[in-house]
Amino acid sequence: xxxxxxxxxxxxxxxxxxxxxxxxxxxxxxxxxxxxxxxxxxxxxxxxxxxxxxxxxxxxxxxxxxxxxxxxxxxxxxxxxxxxxxxxxxxxxxxxxxxxxxxxxxxxxxxxxxxxxxxxxxxxxxxxx
Numbered sequence: 001x002x003x004x005x006x007x008x009x010x011x012x013x014x015x016x017x018x019x020x021x022x023x024x025x026x027x028x029x030x031x032x033x034x035x036x037x038x039x040x041x042x043x044x045x046x047x048x049x050x051x052x053x054x055x056x057x058x059x060x061x062x063x064x065x066x067x068x069x070x071x072x073x074x075x076x077x078x079x080x081x082x083x084x085x086x087x088x089x090x091x092x093x094x095x096x097x098x099x100x101x102x103x104x105x106x107x108x109x110x111x112x113x114x115x116x117x118x119x120x121x122x123x124x125x126x127x128x129x
Contacts (some may be wrong), residue, residue: 015041015050026058029072035064044076045082054082056127061090066096071105073098078124085127 020028020041028038044050054077062069068093076083092101107123 011040012044012050013054017045020052022054022056023058025054027061030059030061031063035068035071039071039075039090041076042072046075046077050104056085057083057088059092060087062089062092062097066100069097069100071110077102080124085129086125087129
């Protein structure tokens with residue numbers, strides 16, 4: 001665990017220095033060429049390992065498959081102040097992505113179906129487009 005600390009600190013410093021906006025993070029997680037770095041940024045935000053805020057996520061340009069949408073939705077930070085606005089495009093609202101999206105709406109983030117609604121990505125949404 002201790003040997004991971006310098007790597008985490010370095011990555012955190014890089015993310016904080018870059019200070020990606022919600023628009024930039026949305027773009028990163030929407031295409032194959034950058035989904036990896038977008039996922040890392042989401043993970044750091046979710047675990048409070050960086051000072052970047054993510055008040056909104058725009059998936060209207062999402063062009064990946066089911067497993068990537070699931071990865072993005074499961075990586076979103078939960079709680080007040082995080083992802084208060086979610087925008088979805090027509091691609092996300094069609095099968096097979098729609099099933100994954102609706103599953104996340106119900107709070108199924110890879111947990112048993114008895115998971116509480118507070119585990120839902122959407123429990124704290126103020127705006128859904």
